[in-house]
Amino acid sequence: MKSSRSAKTCTAFVVGDEVVALAAASFSTFVTTHCELVTAKPESLSFTEAATIPVVFLTAHYALQRLGKMAAGDRILIHAAAGGVGLAAVQLAKRAGAEIFATAGSDEKRRS
DSSP states (O other), X not given: OBOOOOOTTOOSOOTTXXXXXXXXXTTSSSOOOOGGGEEEOOTTSOHHHHHTHHHHHHHHHIIIIIXXXXXXXXXXXXXXXXXXXXXXXXXXXXXXXXXXXXXXXXXXXXXX
16 A cells, blocks of 8 residues: 555654554454554555555464464474465474474475
8 A cells, every 4th residue: 555644653654665464353444443554565466466465463462473483493383384374383393493384284384
């Protein structure tokens, strides 16, 4: 999305910046959200690609970090590791230094 208006308290973005954000009712034409829930859209990603990132990574982060308290050396089984949330979980687990075990739904997905 392109930012169309910035609150005076949010100085990180200006009108016209390409951003990725979490917001209630995000299928609307316009949304309002907290500045902390907005980040710059990487130039290398299309808007469609960028739109997939917040929910899958926040889901994986919440499950692994907040609930699971994942740490280096932990062993983790990630079901459906070839899907969106699964791929995010694999990346976060790698970053944390966890030992990863994964499942995928088809032979094709298991090869990638």
